[in-house]
Protein backbone atom coordinates (compact mmCIF):
# COMPACT_ATOMS: atom_id res chain seq x y z
CA UNK A 1 0.00 0.00 0.00
CA UNK A 2 1.11 3.52 -0.62
CA UNK A 3 2.45 5.30 2.37
CA UNK A 4 0.91 8.56 3.49
CA UNK A 5 3.89 10.41 2.12
CA UNK A 6 3.56 8.76 -1.25
CA UNK A 7 -0.15 9.51 -1.31
CA UNK A 8 0.54 13.11 -0.34
CA UNK A 9 3.03 13.53 -3.17
CA UNK A 10 0.62 11.98 -5.61
CA UNK A 11 -2.15 14.23 -4.40
CA UNK A 12 0.01 17.29 -4.99
CA UNK A 13 0.76 16.06 -8.49
CA UNK A 14 -2.93 15.62 -9.19
CA UNK A 15 -3.80 19.04 -7.88
CA UNK A 16 -1.08 20.56 -10.02
CA UNK A 17 -2.57 18.78 -13.02
CA UNK A 18 -5.94 20.37 -12.48
CA UNK A 19 -7.74 18.00 -10.15
CA UNK A 20 -9.99 18.79 -8.44
CA UNK A 21 -9.62 22.58 -8.31
CA UNK A 22 -11.63 23.12 -11.47
CA UNK A 23 -14.99 23.88 -10.02
CA UNK A 24 -17.40 26.74 -10.17
CA UNK A 25 -15.66 28.86 -12.73
CA UNK A 26 -18.09 28.53 -15.58
CA UNK A 27 -15.95 26.08 -17.49
CA UNK A 28 -16.17 22.37 -17.97
CA UNK A 29 -13.88 20.65 -15.51
CA UNK A 30 -10.62 19.31 -16.77
CA UNK A 31 -9.98 16.21 -14.81
CA UNK A 32 -8.27 12.91 -14.94
CA UNK A 33 -9.35 10.22 -17.28
CA UNK A 34 -10.35 7.24 -15.24
CA UNK A 35 -8.07 4.31 -15.79
CA UNK A 36 -9.40 0.80 -15.56
CA UNK A 37 -10.35 -0.17 -12.06
CA UNK A 38 -7.06 -1.40 -10.76
CA UNK A 39 -6.02 -2.44 -7.31
CA UNK A 40 -3.42 0.28 -7.18
CA UNK A 41 -5.95 3.02 -7.91
CA UNK A 42 -8.20 1.80 -5.12
CA UNK A 43 -5.30 1.56 -2.70
CA UNK A 44 -4.23 5.02 -3.66
CA UNK A 45 -7.75 6.26 -2.98
CA UNK A 46 -7.74 4.78 0.49
CA UNK A 47 -4.29 6.08 1.27
CA UNK A 48 -5.46 9.49 0.26
CA UNK A 49 -8.37 9.36 2.63
CA UNK A 50 -6.30 7.93 5.43
CA UNK A 51 -4.17 11.05 5.21
CA UNK A 52 -7.22 13.30 5.23
CA UNK A 53 -6.50 14.65 1.77
CA UNK A 54 -9.36 13.14 -0.16
CA UNK A 55 -11.31 16.25 -0.97
CA UNK A 56 -10.59 18.84 1.65
CA UNK A 57 -13.63 18.06 3.76
CA UNK A 58 -13.67 18.53 7.47
CA UNK A 59 -11.16 16.71 9.59
CA UNK A 60 -13.94 14.69 11.19
CA UNK A 61 -14.94 13.32 7.84
CA UNK A 62 -11.40 12.64 6.76
CA UNK A 63 -10.78 10.63 9.92
CA UNK A 64 -13.91 8.64 9.32
CA UNK A 65 -13.09 7.92 5.68
CA UNK A 66 -15.00 8.97 2.61
CA UNK A 67 -18.68 9.61 3.19
CA UNK A 68 -21.37 7.16 2.30
CA UNK A 69 -23.71 8.44 -0.40
CA UNK A 70 -27.46 7.97 -0.56
CA UNK A 71 -28.72 9.08 -3.94
CA UNK A 72 -32.48 9.56 -3.98
CA UNK A 73 -34.15 10.01 -7.36
CA UNK A 74 -37.84 10.87 -7.62
CA UNK A 75 -39.73 10.48 -10.87
CA UNK A 76 -41.66 13.43 -12.32
CA UNK A 77 -41.70 15.46 -9.10
CA UNK A 78 -42.03 19.17 -9.78
CA UNK A 79 -41.65 21.98 -7.23
CA UNK A 80 -44.72 20.97 -5.20
CA UNK A 81 -42.61 20.32 -2.10
CA UNK A 82 -42.21 22.34 1.07
CA UNK A 83 -38.72 23.73 0.38
CA UNK A 84 -39.64 24.99 -3.10
CA UNK A 85 -43.08 26.37 -2.24
CA UNK A 86 -44.66 25.35 -5.53
CA UNK A 87 -48.08 24.58 -4.06
CA UNK A 88 -49.63 25.74 -0.77
CA UNK A 89 -51.10 22.28 -0.12
CA UNK A 90 -47.83 20.42 -0.64
CA UNK A 91 -47.09 18.30 2.44
CA UNK A 92 -43.57 16.89 2.49
CA UNK A 93 -42.36 16.85 6.10
CA UNK A 94 -39.45 14.51 5.40
CA UNK A 95 -38.07 16.41 2.43
CA UNK A 96 -38.52 19.49 4.63
CA UNK A 97 -36.32 18.00 7.35
CA UNK A 98 -33.68 17.01 4.82
CA UNK A 99 -33.72 20.60 3.60
CA UNK A 100 -33.23 21.90 7.14
CA UNK A 101 -30.01 19.98 7.50
CA UNK A 102 -28.73 20.62 3.99
CA UNK A 103 -28.63 23.02 1.07
CA UNK A 104 -31.64 23.49 -1.20
CA UNK A 105 -30.97 24.51 -4.78
CA UNK A 106 -34.10 26.53 -5.42
CA UNK A 107 -33.20 27.27 -9.03
CA UNK A 108 -32.12 23.81 -10.19
CA UNK A 109 -33.05 22.52 -13.64
CA UNK A 110 -33.01 19.25 -15.51
CA UNK A 111 -31.07 18.83 -18.76
CA UNK A 112 -34.13 17.41 -20.50
CA UNK A 113 -37.83 17.39 -19.54
CA UNK A 114 -38.20 13.67 -20.10
CA UNK A 115 -37.04 10.57 -18.20
CA UNK A 116 -34.50 8.93 -20.50
CA UNK A 117 -32.59 11.98 -21.71
CA UNK A 118 -32.57 13.53 -18.25
CA UNK A 119 -31.30 10.41 -16.52
CA UNK A 120 -28.83 9.63 -19.29
CA UNK A 121 -27.42 13.12 -18.86
CA UNK A 122 -27.11 12.85 -15.09
CA UNK A 123 -25.49 9.42 -15.28
CA UNK A 124 -23.03 10.26 -18.06
CA UNK A 125 -22.38 13.89 -17.16
CA UNK A 126 -23.12 14.91 -20.76
CA UNK A 127 -25.77 17.15 -22.29
CA UNK A 128 -28.50 15.68 -24.53
CA UNK A 129 -27.07 17.56 -27.51
CA UNK A 130 -23.70 15.92 -26.89
CA UNK A 131 -25.12 12.38 -26.93
CA UNK A 132 -28.13 12.58 -29.25
CA UNK A 133 -30.29 11.01 -26.53
CA UNK A 134 -33.56 12.97 -26.77
CA UNK A 135 -36.35 10.37 -26.63
CA UNK A 136 -37.41 7.50 -24.41
CA UNK A 137 -35.14 5.28 -26.52
CA UNK A 138 -32.40 4.26 -27.01
CA UNK A 139 -30.47 3.33 -23.91
CA UNK A 140 -27.23 5.30 -23.97
CA UNK A 141 -25.31 2.02 -23.59
CA UNK A 142 -26.35 1.02 -27.11
CA UNK A 143 -24.29 3.85 -28.59
CA UNK A 144 -20.67 3.00 -29.44
CA UNK A 145 -19.46 6.32 -28.05
CA UNK A 146 -21.11 5.66 -24.70
CA UNK A 147 -20.87 1.89 -24.43
CA UNK A 148 -17.85 2.21 -22.12
CA UNK A 149 -18.38 5.75 -20.90
CA UNK A 150 -18.05 5.70 -17.09
CA UNK A 151 -21.24 6.67 -15.31
CA UNK A 152 -21.37 8.52 -12.03
CA UNK A 153 -21.97 5.19 -10.32
CA UNK A 154 -18.98 3.58 -12.02
CA UNK A 155 -16.68 6.48 -11.20
CA UNK A 156 -17.41 6.12 -7.51
CA UNK A 157 -17.14 2.36 -7.78
CA UNK A 158 -13.73 2.66 -9.36
CA UNK A 159 -12.71 4.89 -6.51
CA UNK A 160 -13.53 2.22 -3.95
CA UNK A 161 -17.23 2.57 -3.30
CA UNK A 162 -19.58 -0.37 -3.13
CA UNK A 163 -22.49 0.62 -5.38
CA UNK A 164 -26.01 -0.64 -4.93
CA UNK A 165 -29.02 0.39 -6.97
CA UNK A 166 -32.75 -0.07 -6.51
CA UNK A 167 -35.75 1.37 -8.32
CA UNK A 168 -35.52 3.85 -11.17
CA UNK A 169 -32.11 5.37 -11.67
CA UNK A 170 -31.56 4.30 -15.25
CA UNK A 171 -34.59 4.79 -17.49
CA UNK A 172 -33.83 1.38 -18.96
CA UNK A 173 -31.86 -1.11 -16.94
CA UNK A 174 -29.04 -2.68 -18.93
CA UNK A 175 -29.48 -6.17 -20.28
CA UNK A 176 -28.80 -8.80 -17.58
CA UNK A 177 -25.39 -9.84 -18.89
CA UNK A 178 -24.15 -6.25 -18.64
CA UNK A 179 -25.60 -5.30 -15.27
CA UNK A 180 -22.62 -6.37 -13.20
CA UNK A 181 -20.53 -3.82 -15.04
CA UNK A 182 -22.77 -0.99 -13.86
CA UNK A 183 -23.04 -1.53 -10.10
CA UNK A 184 -22.15 -4.13 -7.49
CA UNK A 185 -25.73 -4.96 -6.58
CA UNK A 186 -29.06 -4.54 -8.35
CA UNK A 187 -32.02 -4.30 -6.00
CA UNK A 188 -35.71 -4.24 -6.86
CA UNK A 189 -36.88 -2.73 -10.12
CA UNK A 190 -39.33 0.13 -10.32
CA UNK A 191 -43.05 0.45 -10.78
CA UNK A 192 -46.25 1.53 -9.10
CA UNK A 193 -46.98 -1.78 -7.38
CA UNK A 194 -50.55 -2.96 -6.94
CA UNK A 195 -53.00 -1.53 -9.45
CA UNK A 196 -56.79 -1.25 -9.42
CA UNK A 197 -58.71 -3.82 -11.44
CA UNK A 198 -59.65 -1.14 -13.98
CA UNK A 199 -58.77 2.49 -14.61
CA UNK A 200 -60.34 4.89 -12.13
CA UNK A 201 -60.88 7.71 -14.62
CA UNK A 202 -62.65 7.88 -17.98
CA UNK A 203 -60.81 6.77 -21.15
CA UNK A 204 -58.11 9.29 -21.97
CA UNK A 205 -57.18 10.70 -25.39
CA UNK A 206 -54.48 9.25 -27.63
CA UNK A 207 -55.23 5.62 -26.92
CA UNK A 208 -56.36 5.50 -23.29
CA UNK A 209 -52.85 4.76 -22.04
CA UNK A 210 -53.01 2.58 -18.89
CA UNK A 211 -50.60 4.85 -17.01
CA UNK A 212 -52.94 7.83 -17.42
CA UNK A 213 -54.87 7.18 -14.24
CA UNK A 214 -55.11 8.59 -10.76
CA UNK A 215 -57.05 8.54 -7.51
CA UNK A 216 -57.37 6.56 -4.29
CA UNK A 217 -58.24 2.88 -4.21
CA UNK A 218 -58.11 0.40 -1.32
CA UNK A 219 -54.67 -1.17 -0.96
CA UNK A 220 -51.90 -1.20 1.61
CA UNK A 221 -48.79 0.96 1.72
CA UNK A 222 -46.75 -2.24 1.53
CA UNK A 223 -48.36 -3.07 -1.83
CA UNK A 224 -46.66 -0.13 -3.44
CA UNK A 225 -43.37 -0.35 -5.30
CA UNK A 226 -41.93 2.68 -3.54
CA UNK A 227 -42.68 1.22 -0.11
CA UNK A 228 -40.88 -1.98 -1.07
CA UNK A 229 -37.97 0.00 -2.45
CA UNK A 230 -37.60 1.94 0.80
CA UNK A 231 -37.70 -1.32 2.76
CA UNK A 232 -34.91 -2.71 0.59
CA UNK A 233 -32.84 0.48 0.89
CA UNK A 234 -33.16 0.54 4.68
CA UNK A 235 -32.04 -3.09 4.82
CA UNK A 236 -29.03 -2.39 2.60
CA UNK A 237 -27.94 0.37 4.97
CA UNK A 238 -28.02 -2.09 7.85
CA UNK A 239 -26.05 -4.67 5.88
CA UNK A 240 -23.40 -2.26 4.63
CA UNK A 241 -19.81 -3.36 4.63
CA UNK A 242 -17.60 -2.00 7.38
CA UNK A 243 -14.59 -1.62 5.13
CA UNK A 244 -15.98 0.18 2.09
CA UNK A 245 -18.03 3.33 1.68
CA UNK A 246 -21.47 2.70 0.24
CA UNK A 247 -23.19 4.44 -2.64
CA UNK A 248 -26.84 3.50 -2.31
CA UNK A 249 -29.01 4.74 -5.17
CA UNK A 250 -32.77 4.54 -4.68
CA UNK A 251 -35.07 5.71 -7.46
CA UNK A 252 -38.68 6.26 -6.41
CA UNK A 253 -41.51 6.00 -8.94
CA UNK A 254 -44.26 8.28 -7.61
CA UNK A 255 -45.64 10.86 -8.29
CA UNK A 256 -45.19 9.57 -11.85
CA UNK A 257 -48.54 8.47 -13.29
CA UNK A 258 -50.53 6.41 -12.48
CA UNK A 259 -50.98 8.52 -9.34
CA UNK A 260 -52.56 5.92 -7.11
CA UNK A 261 -52.27 5.78 -3.34
CA UNK A 262 -54.23 4.23 -0.48
CA UNK A 263 -57.15 6.44 0.62
CA UNK A 264 -55.50 7.55 3.87
CA UNK A 265 -52.97 9.61 1.89
CA UNK A 266 -55.78 11.68 0.41
CA UNK A 267 -57.52 12.37 3.70
CA UNK A 268 -55.84 15.65 4.52
CA UNK A 269 -56.49 17.14 1.09
CA UNK A 270 -59.59 19.16 0.18
CA UNK A 271 -61.58 18.52 -2.97
CA UNK A 272 -62.20 22.10 -4.03
CA UNK A 273 -60.47 24.55 -6.35
CA UNK A 274 -57.69 25.25 -3.84
CA UNK A 275 -56.12 22.12 -5.32
CA UNK A 276 -55.54 23.79 -8.66
CA UNK A 277 -52.08 25.11 -9.52
CA UNK A 278 -51.26 28.64 -8.40
CA UNK A 279 -50.96 29.59 -12.06
CA UNK A 280 -54.12 27.75 -13.02
CA UNK A 281 -55.89 30.61 -14.70
CA UNK A 282 -53.11 31.44 -17.11
CA UNK A 283 -53.69 30.76 -20.78
CA UNK A 284 -51.09 30.00 -23.36
CA UNK A 285 -51.72 33.04 -25.49
CA UNK A 286 -49.81 33.99 -28.59
CA UNK A 287 -46.68 31.97 -27.95
CA UNK A 288 -44.56 30.49 -30.74
CA UNK A 289 -46.33 27.60 -32.41
CA UNK A 290 -43.15 25.56 -32.18
CA UNK A 291 -43.74 25.15 -28.44
CA UNK A 292 -46.67 22.86 -29.31
CA UNK A 293 -44.44 20.73 -31.53
CA UNK A 294 -42.41 19.60 -28.50
CA UNK A 295 -45.43 17.71 -27.13
CA UNK A 296 -47.49 17.44 -30.27
CA UNK A 297 -49.36 14.22 -29.73
CA UNK A 298 -49.12 12.55 -26.34
CA UNK A 299 -51.19 10.39 -23.98
CA UNK A 300 -51.01 12.97 -21.20
CA UNK A 301 -54.40 14.75 -21.28
CA UNK A 302 -54.62 18.42 -22.15
CA UNK A 303 -56.30 20.83 -19.76
CA UNK A 304 -59.35 20.91 -22.03
CA UNK A 305 -59.94 17.19 -21.46
CA UNK A 306 -59.29 17.47 -17.71
CA UNK A 307 -61.91 20.21 -17.45
CA UNK A 308 -64.49 18.52 -19.62
CA UNK A 309 -64.24 15.30 -17.62
CA UNK A 310 -64.00 16.96 -14.21
CA UNK A 311 -60.55 15.45 -13.65
CA UNK A 312 -58.39 18.52 -13.07
CA UNK A 313 -58.86 18.70 -9.31
CA UNK A 314 -58.66 14.91 -9.04
CA UNK A 315 -55.32 14.87 -10.87
CA UNK A 316 -53.87 17.63 -8.68
CA UNK A 317 -55.16 15.98 -5.51
CA UNK A 318 -53.74 12.61 -6.55
CA UNK A 319 -50.37 14.11 -7.45
CA UNK A 320 -50.20 15.86 -4.06
CA UNK A 321 -51.23 12.67 -2.23
CA UNK A 322 -48.67 10.55 -4.07
CA UNK A 323 -45.97 13.13 -3.36
CA UNK A 324 -46.74 12.91 0.35
CA UNK A 325 -46.64 9.12 0.10
CA UNK A 326 -43.23 9.10 -1.54
CA UNK A 327 -42.05 11.69 0.98
CA UNK A 328 -42.98 9.23 3.74
CA UNK A 329 -40.88 6.51 2.10
CA UNK A 330 -37.95 8.92 1.90
CA UNK A 331 -38.57 9.59 5.58
CA UNK A 332 -38.14 5.89 6.32
CA UNK A 333 -34.79 6.00 4.56
CA UNK A 334 -33.69 9.12 6.43
CA UNK A 335 -34.73 7.44 9.69
CA UNK A 336 -32.61 4.42 8.81
CA UNK A 337 -29.59 6.65 8.18
CA UNK A 338 -30.11 8.20 11.61
CA UNK A 339 -30.70 4.88 13.34
CA UNK A 340 -27.53 3.44 11.86
CA UNK A 341 -25.55 6.39 13.20
CA UNK A 342 -24.59 7.43 9.67
CA UNK A 343 -26.04 10.93 9.58
CA UNK A 344 -22.75 12.75 10.04
CA UNK A 345 -20.89 10.71 7.44
CA UNK A 346 -23.49 10.29 4.72
CA UNK A 347 -24.09 12.59 1.80
CA UNK A 348 -27.75 12.56 0.88
CA UNK A 349 -28.54 13.81 -2.61
CA UNK A 350 -32.21 14.15 -3.55
CA UNK A 351 -33.38 15.12 -7.00
CA UNK A 352 -36.21 14.68 -9.49
CA UNK A 353 -35.55 13.98 -13.16
CA UNK A 354 -37.79 16.85 -14.37
CA UNK A 355 -40.88 18.84 -13.48
CA UNK A 356 -44.53 18.33 -14.38
CA UNK A 357 -47.45 20.39 -15.64
CA UNK A 358 -50.83 19.98 -13.97
CA UNK A 359 -52.88 22.19 -16.26
CA UNK A 360 -50.48 25.09 -16.57
CA UNK A 361 -49.98 26.22 -20.16
CA UNK A 362 -53.04 24.10 -21.01
CA UNK A 363 -51.39 20.71 -20.64
CA UNK A 364 -50.48 18.00 -18.17
CA UNK A 365 -47.16 16.18 -18.27
CA UNK A 366 -43.67 17.31 -19.17
CA UNK A 367 -41.96 17.81 -22.55
CA UNK A 368 -41.77 21.62 -22.44
CA UNK A 369 -39.03 24.19 -21.93
CA UNK A 370 -40.96 26.26 -19.40
CA UNK A 371 -40.22 26.50 -15.69
CA UNK A 372 -42.95 23.96 -14.94
CA UNK A 373 -41.08 21.23 -16.81
CA UNK A 374 -37.48 22.17 -16.07
CA UNK A 375 -37.43 23.20 -12.39
CA UNK A 376 -36.56 20.29 -10.16
CA UNK A 377 -35.95 19.61 -6.49
CA UNK A 378 -32.22 19.30 -5.76
CA UNK A 379 -31.12 19.02 -2.14
CA UNK A 380 -27.80 17.92 -0.72
CA UNK A 381 -27.10 17.26 2.95
CA UNK A 382 -24.22 15.79 4.89
CA UNK A 383 -20.54 16.40 5.54
CA UNK A 384 -19.18 19.48 3.81
CA UNK A 385 -22.67 20.86 3.09
CA UNK A 386 -24.05 23.98 4.78
CA UNK A 387 -27.23 23.29 6.76
CA UNK A 388 -30.42 25.24 6.27
CA UNK A 389 -29.09 27.07 3.22
CA UNK A 390 -31.02 28.00 0.10
CA UNK A 391 -29.12 28.69 -3.11
CA UNK A 392 -30.85 30.80 -5.74
CA UNK A 393 -28.12 30.42 -8.34
CA UNK A 394 -29.14 28.46 -11.43
CA UNK A 395 -27.65 24.96 -11.30
CA UNK A 396 -28.08 21.80 -13.33
CA UNK A 397 -28.60 18.10 -12.66
CA UNK A 398 -25.52 17.79 -14.84
CA UNK A 399 -23.60 19.16 -11.86
CA UNK A 400 -24.43 16.17 -9.65
CA UNK A 401 -21.77 13.94 -11.24
CA UNK A 402 -18.76 16.25 -10.76
CA UNK A 403 -20.09 17.29 -7.34
CA UNK A 404 -20.13 13.76 -6.00
CA UNK A 405 -16.71 13.00 -7.49
CA UNK A 406 -15.42 16.14 -5.81
CA UNK A 407 -16.99 15.48 -2.39
CA UNK A 408 -16.13 11.79 -2.40
CA UNK A 409 -12.55 12.14 -3.60
CA UNK A 410 -13.18 10.20 -6.79
CA UNK A 411 -11.36 11.19 -9.98
CA UNK A 412 -13.85 12.52 -12.51
CA UNK A 413 -13.56 11.44 -16.14
CA UNK A 414 -12.51 14.00 -18.70
CA UNK A 415 -15.16 15.93 -20.51
CA UNK A 416 -17.94 16.15 -17.94
CA UNK A 417 -20.10 19.11 -18.93
CA UNK A 418 -21.28 20.08 -15.45
CA UNK A 419 -19.32 21.67 -12.61
CA UNK A 420 -18.94 20.74 -8.96
CA UNK A 421 -21.43 22.46 -6.70
CA UNK A 422 -18.97 22.53 -3.81
CA UNK A 423 -18.63 26.36 -3.81
CA UNK A 424 -22.39 26.75 -3.30
CA UNK A 425 -22.57 23.96 -0.74
CA UNK A 426 -20.17 26.01 1.34
CA UNK A 427 -21.66 29.43 0.54
CA UNK A 428 -25.07 29.42 -1.12
CA UNK A 429 -24.53 33.02 -2.20
CA UNK A 430 -21.25 32.42 -4.01
CA UNK A 431 -21.19 33.99 -7.45
CA UNK A 432 -22.10 31.90 -10.48
CA UNK A 433 -22.28 33.31 -13.98
CA UNK A 434 -23.16 30.03 -15.64
CA UNK A 435 -26.90 29.51 -16.30
CA UNK A 436 -28.84 26.23 -16.41
CA UNK A 437 -29.60 24.80 -19.83
CA UNK A 438 -32.48 22.46 -20.64
CA UNK A 439 -32.75 20.79 -24.04
CA UNK A 440 -35.76 19.08 -25.54
CA UNK A 441 -35.13 17.43 -28.88
CA UNK A 442 -32.50 18.68 -31.25
CA UNK A 443 -31.87 22.40 -31.30
CA UNK A 444 -34.47 23.47 -28.72
CA UNK A 445 -33.04 24.95 -25.55
CA UNK A 446 -34.01 26.96 -22.48
CA UNK A 447 -31.38 29.12 -20.83
CA UNK A 448 -32.28 29.88 -17.21
CA UNK A 449 -30.23 32.51 -15.44
CA UNK A 450 -30.98 33.83 -12.00
CA UNK A 451 -33.52 36.30 -13.37
CA UNK A 452 -34.42 35.30 -16.92
CA UNK A 453 -35.55 32.38 -19.05
CA UNK A 454 -34.75 32.46 -22.75
CA UNK A 455 -36.26 29.71 -24.88
CA UNK A 456 -34.80 29.25 -28.35
CA UNK A 457 -36.65 26.82 -30.63
CA UNK A 458 -35.15 25.06 -33.62
CA UNK A 459 -37.16 27.19 -36.06
CA UNK A 460 -35.65 30.40 -34.68
CA UNK A 461 -38.65 31.51 -32.62
CA UNK A 462 -37.96 32.61 -29.06
CA UNK A 463 -39.55 33.35 -25.72
CA UNK A 464 -38.13 35.48 -22.93
CA UNK A 465 -39.46 35.76 -19.39
CA UNK A 466 -38.45 37.98 -16.49
CA UNK A 467 -38.74 35.91 -13.33
CA UNK A 468 -38.23 38.96 -11.15
CA UNK A 469 -41.69 40.21 -12.10
CA UNK A 470 -43.30 37.23 -13.85
CA UNK A 471 -42.63 33.93 -12.02
CA UNK A 472 -45.36 32.09 -13.92
CA UNK A 473 -44.02 33.10 -17.33
CA UNK A 474 -47.07 34.90 -18.64
CA UNK A 475 -45.49 37.72 -20.68
CA UNK A 476 -43.21 36.77 -23.55
CA UNK A 477 -40.76 39.66 -23.89
CA UNK A 478 -38.75 38.20 -26.76
CA UNK A 479 -40.28 40.45 -29.39
CA UNK A 480 -39.62 43.70 -27.56
CA UNK A 481 -36.54 45.68 -28.69
CA UNK A 482 -35.74 46.73 -25.13
CA UNK A 483 -34.72 43.15 -24.37
CA UNK A 484 -32.42 42.52 -27.32
CA UNK A 485 -29.35 42.73 -25.11
CA UNK A 486 -30.76 40.29 -22.56
CA UNK A 487 -31.58 37.84 -25.33
CA UNK A 488 -28.09 38.14 -26.79
CA UNK A 489 -26.47 37.62 -23.37
CA UNK A 490 -28.42 34.41 -22.90
CA UNK A 491 -28.00 33.15 -26.44
CA UNK A 492 -24.25 32.96 -26.01
CA UNK A 493 -24.77 30.09 -23.56
CA UNK A 494 -26.65 27.93 -26.06
CA UNK A 495 -24.86 24.59 -26.34
CA UNK A 496 -22.60 24.48 -29.41
CA UNK A 497 -23.07 20.74 -29.92
CA UNK A 498 -26.46 19.63 -31.24
CA UNK A 499 -26.16 16.08 -32.47
CA UNK A 500 -28.98 14.56 -34.50
CA UNK A 501 -31.09 11.96 -32.67
CA UNK A 502 -28.97 8.90 -31.92
CA UNK A 503 -29.62 5.66 -33.84
CA UNK A 504 -32.62 3.92 -32.36
CA UNK A 505 -34.21 7.15 -31.15
CA UNK A 506 -37.93 6.77 -30.57
CA UNK A 507 -40.86 7.98 -28.51
CA UNK A 508 -41.31 11.73 -28.24
CA UNK A 509 -38.72 12.46 -30.87
CA UNK A 510 -39.12 15.67 -32.88
CA UNK A 511 -36.96 16.81 -35.76
CA UNK A 512 -37.12 19.99 -37.82
CA UNK A 513 -35.95 20.77 -41.33
CA UNK A 514 -35.31 24.50 -41.79
CA UNK A 515 -35.22 24.06 -45.57
CA UNK A 516 -38.85 22.99 -45.74
CA UNK A 517 -40.03 24.43 -42.41
CA UNK A 518 -41.47 21.01 -41.70
CA UNK A 519 -41.28 19.35 -38.31
CA UNK A 520 -41.53 15.61 -37.93
CA UNK A 521 -43.12 14.23 -34.81
CA UNK A 522 -42.83 10.49 -34.30
CA UNK A 523 -42.46 10.01 -38.03
CA UNK A 524 -45.39 12.26 -39.00
CA UNK A 525 -44.88 15.60 -40.76
CA UNK A 526 -46.21 18.67 -38.96
CA UNK A 527 -46.70 21.87 -40.92
CA UNK A 528 -47.77 25.39 -40.00
CA UNK A 529 -51.28 24.46 -41.08
CA UNK A 530 -51.60 21.25 -39.05
CA UNK A 531 -54.29 21.66 -36.40
CA UNK A 532 -52.97 21.42 -32.84
CA UNK A 533 -54.10 18.07 -31.39
CA UNK A 534 -56.51 18.28 -28.48
Ligand SMILES: [Ca+2]
Nearest residue numbers: 075076115353
Ligand atom coordinates in the same frame (compact mmCIF):
# COMPACT_ATOMS: atom_id res chain seq x y z
CA1 LIG B 1 -39.47 11.14 -15.21
